[in-house]
Amino acid sequence: MVVTDWKTINASVQEWFKEVRCQLLAGCEEELQVAQKSGRTDLVTNIDKQVEKYLVTQIKQTFPGSRVLGEEGDHDQDLATYQGLVWIIDPLDGTLNFVKQKDHFASMLAVYENGHEKLGYILDVINDKLYWGGPESGVFCNTARLPQVPDLSLEQGLFDVSGRMLVRNYRNVAQVAEKSMGIRVYGSAGIGFIHVLTGKTVGYCSHLHPWDHAAGKILAKAHGLSVKSIDDSELDVLSSSDVLVATKNAKNDIIKLMRKR
Template identity: 35%
Template sequence: MDLHVMDLYIKSLIKEAGHIIRNSFVTELIIEAKSDANDLVTNMDKEIEQFFITRIRRDFPGHRVFGEEGLGDVIEDLEGMVWLLDPIDGTMNFIHQKSNFAISLGVYEDGVGKLGYIYDVVNDNLYHAVEGEGAYINDERLAPLTETSLDKSIVGINATWVTPNRYIRHEDSIRLIRDVRGTRSYGSAALELAFLATGRIDAYISMRLSPWDIAGGIIIAREVGAIATNFSGEPANLLKQDTFIAANPSVHSKILNEYIHLK
């Protein structure tokens, strides 16, 4: 399978999905609670995931799909071609803001990231990358990340993680947010990875992300030099929920070693 042909196909597919989502804003959403009030799912999530799966199964037989809504395959390894899809990353923003959400997609071959996409649907900005060929926003190539330091860094981290929690020592998170230039929280892992890739933020930290949240973004971010791992410093987990930090290479290990201590 030629990656460039797939790339063109996927860009077209994502734009079509984005069109469906934007159209949905004129119709009413039927919202149902999934696991709790903070984990909302809409009909649109499922509709978009099904849209992708139908096309992928028709045009890429043999490929497997690992999607947030669970309408695809049961994935326990990354052998062969696997599409990791979050049809709407940032569901709370989607419902509440009708903006600041994204379609996130990563295509992996035997566990190696080949094609990455983050589509900011409302602003019609498509971040994308083919392995080894650089990352782009729309038609513009993203510059490699430049050297920085912690005191000049803006970090994407939600306020929750600087309060007592069961994952990390919050005293160290508090030190972190005091030592950096500033913090932001946008409510979409995929968009925060896109912002990391464009240098708008210098690090993004979360305690629990699923493979489909990060699969597209880490391929894009890697192309500009970012490093993505779990809190043990291992490659980001693409099979199950895990801790996650992606950052400018100048600050990745410093944040991980000096400011994040797992309980």
């Protein structure tokens, strides 16, 4: 069974993300073609598709035999059992923010090899910060190792949650909000993961698809954080789930409150 050196993969991905950033920033300047997916707030643009196409082409050229799962439709089969490199791509996370704000969006990529987590990448495009790493490399922001975050409890920190969950008080989330120091809603899973990775929030919770949580999960686990479903069960990387990433202390507090119904 081939095992690829993470540095080989990383050298390529770092280059790709430079191009991805250029494409996304160019997209901020041009007239977008915006289409709805599941509804009026679930958008896709020509830029989402262009960036996914770019990444898929690079992956397949540089690492032949790779399989991919992309948010915008690229989807090889047998990913769960595949031996080799599997790549999960969210070319543009927070498309609504991209369209409406030209800010607060990310681009994400997760790499698995032989079923194991290898590397995760979240690019905060506007701030030019690439968060990357995995179990072998550790976790970095650009070239600097990311400092460990203190294991704060829910009441010691800010809690980031999907607006939809909050408005509907899904699973008691209003009580979680009241116990925290304050809630925040940023509208991007990538930005949500970054804030927990950097200690700006103690937790982030949202209903997420595989491309929304794959990269963040690899990074957060490698950084000593908890990434689970809100039922405290392990995430299946190929399924959509109610995902909670948090410090270990905050995770316990949040899960306890979300269980009360």
